[in-house]
Amino acid sequence: MPLPDPEALLARLVEAMRPDVAPSCVLVGIHSGGVWVARRLHAALGMEAALGTLDANFYRDDFGRRGLKPSVQPTELPFEVADADVVLVDDVLFTGRTIRAALNVLFDYGRPRRVRLAALVDRGGRELPMAADWIGGRVEVPDDRMVVVEQDAAGRLALSLTERDGVA
């Protein structure tokens, strides 16, 4: 099955979110792909607060098996998290483990009033009770493959499949 065009998925995601996401909400992208998606959503939805970025690697449940990834990025949440109406943004929703870790990061900054989730792609395969509030679209891929989102120099997104190396 060919993968969908991520730019079309992004346009669908923007339209799905527009009625529900007030400009006073805060967007938080999960490194790295989620930040790229969040940056585009932030502009398209005319959000008021600066974009937040979050790295969930210090909270992952597979640290004991896999160690620390070499590419950990600083978490920057340039707004008060306490009582905020937060929209977490990720590129690919899969097992739900990254979202679990991201929620823990968020709560160590404060107690948000509400947290919702937007994902560009839902590929199924959940291992935790997590669901997105909005998605750009669904794809069906074999269990042993990873859906990878990449961004080119011009900011355009691309989807590809790679071998799954135990990352989830």
Place this chain on the structure above:
Amino acid sequence: MSPNPQLNPRGELRHLLSIEGLPREVLLHILDTARSFLSVTEREIKKVPLLRGKSVFNLFFEPSTRTRTTFEIAAKRLSADVINLNVATSSQTKGETLLDTVDNLAAMHADMFVVRHATSGAPYLIARHVSPEIHVINAGDGRHAHPTQALLDVFTVRHYKGGFEHLKVAIVGDVLHSRVARSEIHALTSLGVPEVRVVAPRTLVPPHVEKMGVRVCHDPAEGLQGVDVVMMLRLQNERMRGALLPSAREFFRHYGLTPERLALAAPDAIVMHPGPMNRGVEIDSAVADGPQSVILPQVTFGIAVRMAVMAILAGSAP
């Protein structure tokens, strides 16, 4: 056995014993990771769960306040359990050997040892002795190495200067007795600092130090001219043997960092010191407390750097 006991067969860091012999990528990985931990230390809940359920033993065979405390804070911010052992006052005085002490602590399920010892090489001995899933960090051994101090120093340099490739750095003071200086030189040259100067009287420069890729200056006016970073060293009173120096006052007169001497450096030069400072011996209070001093930020960065080292070690395979 892999050629470098600090690295596992995949080239990942499993012990931190010395900067010498570590690839540049490993140093940069530690510095990048520390940058992320800095954001953890600035927020409401200054804790992440990476080392939850792990036990870190601070094994200090030599007195230290700052280093031991920052290791303790770093481990606690990673959610580890921390046990501080001031061994100078315990079993060692009753005659237990170093490795017996270590075996006993390993039997208490230690996951990591942070070791300071007056004898060069003691942390290597421990690293070779313990089972492969235990990690060892050198927190200063004899005159040999103090790798986390050097890492926090280069982290500080990168923070204020943006990089390493265009810098002139002067290391000033008692280089002969300084494990900090040795580790700093290895870190700065590995990271690509093109000019590292060692500024000290003849009696306080180790022989053949030029082979480490530094320029030796006995005249501070020459050594400080135009540098971007001044790294002061503590005059190691407690390590002085014999008549290397006439007096501390004499040292200050010729080598102490005064505002007049600092004016020879670049106008935006930063001043660093590993602590504890001897005010009026190696550094003037006007400089230590002045606008170019980054001595207190060094302490703050030291926590993030030690968190990074512990997290990377704990996540590496045997």
